[in-house]
Amino acid sequence: MKDNAKCFIKIGKGIYEEITYEELEKRRKIVNSYNEKKFIYIHGMLLEVSKKEYEDYYTEIERNRYCKKVLQKLQVVSIEELNSDEDMNDKEVIADISKDTEFEIERKIEIEQLRKALLKLDKEEYKMIRELFFNEKTMTEYARNTGCGISTIFDRKVKVLEKLKKILKV
Numbered sequence: 001m002k003d004n005a006k007c008f009i010k011i012g013k014g015i016y017e018e019i020t021y022e023e024l025e026k027r028r029k030i031v032n033s034y035n036e037k038k039f040i041y042i043h044g045m046l047l048e049v050s051k052k053e054y055e056d057y058y059t060e061i062e063r064n065r066y067c068k069k070v071l072q073k074l075q076v077v078s079i080e081e082l083n084s085d086e087d088m089n090d091k092e093v094i095a096d097i098s099k100d101t102e103f104e105i106e107r108k109i110e111i112e113q114l115r116k117a118l119l120k121l122d123k124e125e126y127k128m129i130r131e132l133f134f135n136e137k138t139m140t141e142y143a144r145n146t147g148c149g150i151s152t153i154f155d156r157k158v159k160v161l162e163k164l165k166k167i168l169k170v
Contacts, residue, residue, distance in 0.1 A: 007039070007046040021046065059123065067115050070134070074111055117167040125160045132157065 003022035011017045019027075024046070028034040038054035039046040049057070118126060131137045131145075139157065143150040 005044060005046070008048060009037070010048045016048070063119070063123075063126065066130075067119065071111070071115060113168060114164075117164050120167055121160065121163070125156075125163070128153070128156060129160060129164075 003020060003025075005021040007019050007021050007024045008016040009019060009024070024034070037048050038051055040049050040054060040057050118129065121129065128142065131142050132139065137145075139150055139153045143153045146153070148156075
């Protein structure tokens with residue numbers, strides 16, 4: 001990080017002090033409590049956040065990274081990528097009639113919609129769906145791993161699927 005990059009240190013509820021990264025490093029050497037402060041990197045700046053905000057932020061980043069990996073395995077193409085024709089300049093496109101292109105595009109759109117819907121679930125709901133559907137765990141296995149009863153897991157699963165249905169407006 002650049003020495004003159006901005007850092008915002010929380011000095012009160014909703015009140016921040018702006019310092020440089022170089023100043024932050026000096027303070028970390030002098031005052032031990034500065035080593036325990038949590039920061040998130042936003043638009044080239046560091047912003048001090050609570051431990052919970054820090055954990056939530058990086059949990060969401062990991063969740064997005066996981067979703068991207070799943071989508072890459074499924075070879076999903078976003079609408080933006082379909083609209084981009086920078087690789088197609090001066091090239092002819094030959095249709096493969098052996099494939100149902102319309103079906104494939106619809107499938108990819110549905111997968112993209114599902115990915116966005118999954119990101120709207122809370123952490124526990126997402127974890128349950130991932131375990132039951134993507135990792136193919138049985139409800140009995142999941143109940144055993146979480147320490148909950150199978151009827152509780154069934155009820156939660158039904159509620160989460162209903163929530164996804166509403167998000168997807170199926």
